[in-house]
Amino acid sequence: MTYVITTPLYYVNDKPHLGSVYTTLICDTIAKYKRLRGEKVIFITGVDEHGLKIQRTANEKGLTPEKHCDEIANIFYSNWTNWNISFDKFIRTSSNHHLSIVHEFYKKVKDSNDIYMGVQKGWYCVGCEEFKDNPDNSPTYQCPIHKKQLEWKNEENLFFKLSKYQKEVEELINDPNFIEPKERRNEIKNFVSKGLKDFSISRTNLKWGISVPDKKGHTFYVWFDALLGYISALSLNESNPSLDASINQGWPASLHLIGKDILRFHAVYWPAMLISAGIKTPKKVLGHGFLTRDGMKMGKSIGNVLDPSILLSKYGEDRVRWFLLKDINLGSDGDFQDKRFVDIVNNDLANTIGNLLNRTTSMSRKWFNNSIPIEIDTKDSIFLELSQKTIESYNNNFENYYISQACNEILNFATKINLYLNDEKPWVLIKDNKYNNKVKQIIYNVLESNRLIALLLMPILPELSNRILDQLGHIKIDQDRWKEYLIWGLLNPGSSLPKPLPVIEKLEYE
Numbered sequence: 001m002t003y004v005i006t007t008p009l010y011y012v013n014d015k016p017h018l019g020s021v022y023t024t025l026i027c028d029t030i031a032k033y034k035r036l037r038g039e040k041v042i043f044i045t046g047v048d049e050h051g052l053k054i055q056r057t058a059n060e061k062g063l064t065p066e067k068h069c070d071e072i073a074n075i076f077y078s079n080w081t082n083w084n085i086s087f088d089k090f091i092r093t094s095s096n097h098h099l100s101i102v103h104e105f106y107k108k109v110k111d112s113n114d115i116y117m118g119v120q121k122g123w124y125c126v127g128c129e130e131f132k133d134n135p136d137n138s139p140t141y142q143c144p145i146h147k148k149q150l151e152w153k154n155e156e157n158l159f160f161k162l163s164k165y166q167k168e169v170e171e172l173i174n175d176p177n178f179i180e181p182k183e184r185r186n187e188i189k190n191f192v193s194k195g196l197k198d199f200s201i202s203r204t205n206l207k208w209g210i211s212v213p214d215k216k217g218h219t220f221y222v223w224f225d226a227l228l229g230y231i232s233a234l235s236l237n238e239s240n241p242s243l244d245a246s247i248n249q250g251w252p253a254s255l256h257l258i259g260k261d262i263l264r265f266h267a268v269y270w271p272a273m274l275i276s277a278g279i280k281t282p283k284k285v286l287g288h289g290f291l292t293r294d295g296m297k298m299g300k301s302i303g304n305v306l307d308p309s310i311l312l313s314k315y316g317e318d319r320v321r322w323f324l325l326k327d328i329n330l331g332s333d334g335d336f337q338d339k340r341f342v343d344i345v346n347n348d349l350a351n352t353i354g355n356l357l358n359r360t361t362s363m364s365r366k367w368f369n370n371s372i373p374i375e376i377d378t379k380d381s382i383f384l385e386l387s388q389k390t391i392e393s394y395n396n397n398f399e400n401y402y403i404s405q406a407c408n409e410i411l412n413f414a415t416k417i418n419l420y421l422n423d424e425k426p427w428v429l430i431k432d433n434k435y436n437n438k439v440k441q442i443i444y445n446v447l448e449s450n451r452l453i454a455l456l457l458m459p460i461l462p463e464l465s466n467r468i469l470d471q472l473g474h475i476k477i478d479q480d481r482w483k484e485y486l487i488w489g490l491l492n493p494g495s496s497l498p499k500p501l502p503v504i505e506k507l508e509y510e
């Protein structure tokens with residue numbers, strides 16, 4: 001079975017910000033983990049290029065929408081390459097490939113008798129590309145997310161009969177596995193319990209969109225088109241794109257990872273659209289929290305974003321990945337503060353993990369002929385048990401998408417090993433010959449723990465993981481056999497250790 005995981009398809013109104021990097025890094029970590037576990041993975045990302053928001057942005061820049069989208073889509077693509085994101089498909093919703101899938105899908109929904117013409121009136125947020133049910137009472141009618149004025153719309157649109165799928169959607173969202181975390185599921189249940197209303201799926205007076213085949217002057221509502229990107233991405237390599245060709249590649253998606261602001265689209269509208277077209281619904285929708293700056297959602301429209309490229313060049317991939325994955329509970333909001341960032345990465349990565357390795361390889365080289373000690377027991381029962389428990393909890397956490405807890409399993413393990421080393425004090429014992437064997441065993445235990453730490457870090461911080469394995473004697477890993485390496489005692493006694501180098505430097509807080 002193929003594991004299909006998706007990021008949202010990002011709007012190309014601007015280049016990626018840390019919020020988009022956050023979602024993509026989580027997906028990347030999950031994809032890498034699943035691949036290491038031996039699963040076949042298709043990791044989909046891409047860009048959402050149509051709609052009023054993009055059309056206006058292009059106009060403001062004096063560019064055609066096509067030119068503007070090419071520019072930003074390329075920036076997204078190269079950005080993910082710079083972050084070493086292991087995506088398999090990058091879908092652009094302005095492609096012809098995608099267009100033909102949207103047309104085919106529309107026909108199916110129409111054949112189910114789920115499309116009709118109506119009048120759409122209401123307050124619209126261009127930032128969200130969404131009608132707002134309850135604008136605030138201020139005279140300006142602001143969007144609570146974008147803090148921008150809503151716009152009044154009154155036009156003839158095609159509608160999708162969402163209300164027809166009330167029962168099916170209720171059944172789906174009652175399945176506790178479908179929406180996570182629980183609080184988000186409750187929000188959606190509450191929304192659905194009020195009764196689903198049909199929604200408009202076409203726009204007039206909007207050129208920058210996919211044309212509706214049988215309605216002149218209408219283009220598809222950007223969300224109706226964009227959600228289908230998850231399906232069209234699957235057949236990107238096929239010369240004849242079709243819904244069937246896509247579905248055969250591995251639909252339904254195993255996981256849509258998205259921000260909490262776009263949960264309704266994914267957990268209500270999208271499943272109903274799919275049911276209408278006779279296509280299976282995704283297996284899970286996970287709504288993560290927002291990255292905030294001083295408590296405000298970080299966003300392109302608000303303008304309080306952190307430039308991920310600057311963070312990447314200043315701090316490197318490992319540190320940013322660790323902070324975002326470990327310090328923020330998937331599902332909760334997380335505030336990015338420079339001081340906290342520096343403290344976390346220094347404590348966890350430089351001190352607890354890096355320093356442990358560095359001091360132990362130095363001792364081993366000094367006392368045991370530049371090598372890992374020999375004549376040791378590779379089956380020390382305390383460590384067998386401790387490492388096994390750590391690996392088990394780590395895997396359980398990953399399977400449940402508790403990424404921060406999986407990171408903490410590694411960190412707790414490293415902390416215990418630090419305590420062990422400090423309690424045993426091999427630097428004192430080595431002074432007395434009779435403790436020679438004991439010292440060998442201690443050093444081996446710590447080095448072997450470092451090997452396991454490196455392996456457990458592999459899907460989370462691949463670069464740091466490789467540097468640790470290098471320091472342990474240029475250990476090469478056959479990624480297909482990752483699972484098999486995750487047992488205590490596989491570090492080779494007697495193999496030589498290279499000159500110790502810090503695997504990660506400490507940062508100074510500016």
Ligand code: MSP
Nearest residue numbers: 008009010011019048226227258259290291297298
């Ligand atoms: N184009 C739509 C998605 C269509 S999916 C078929 C969209 N794009 S977006 O660029 O505005 O947002 C993409 C994702 O980024 C959303 O999941 C959103 O929640 C997430 N984030 C935007 N700002 C964010 C933060 N400050 N923090 C975390 N995630 C954030 O919506």
